[in-house]
Amino acid sequence: QRFPTEKAYFIAKEVATTERTYLKDLEVITSWFQSAVSKEDCMPETLKNLIFSNFEPLHKFHTGFLKEIEQRLALW
Numbered sequence: 001q002r003f004p005t006e007k008a009y010f011i012a013k014e015v016a017t018t019e020r021t022y023l024k025d026l027e028v029i030t031s032w033f034q035s036a037v038s039k040e041d042c043m044p045e046t047l048k049n050l051i052f053s054n055f056e057p058l059h060k061f062h063t064g065f066l067k068e069i070e071q072r073l074a075l076w
Contacts, residue, residue, distance in 0.1 A: 009076055016073060019066045026062065030055045 037048055 009073070012069060012073055012076075016066065016069045019062060019069060023059070023062050023066060026055075026059060030059070 034052060037043060
């Protein structure tokens with residue numbers, strides 16, 4: 001099977017690769033940050049809840065976005 005040679009295809013592949021890397025980095029940073037903050041009493045509980053509550057929607061959005069890109073690449 002021949003692979004697409006269109007410039008847009010390679011740009012989309014680069015976006016997918018970047019998104020995949022971003023998601024892995026987000027997971028690592030989130031888990032390290034949550035671990036460090038929970039060990040030390042360095043911020044109020046309300047602030048921790050506010051910050052941590054934003055990680056899940058962000059992760060969910062980017063997971064869906066990556067899935068969409070990968071599906072479109074597969075159909076290209």
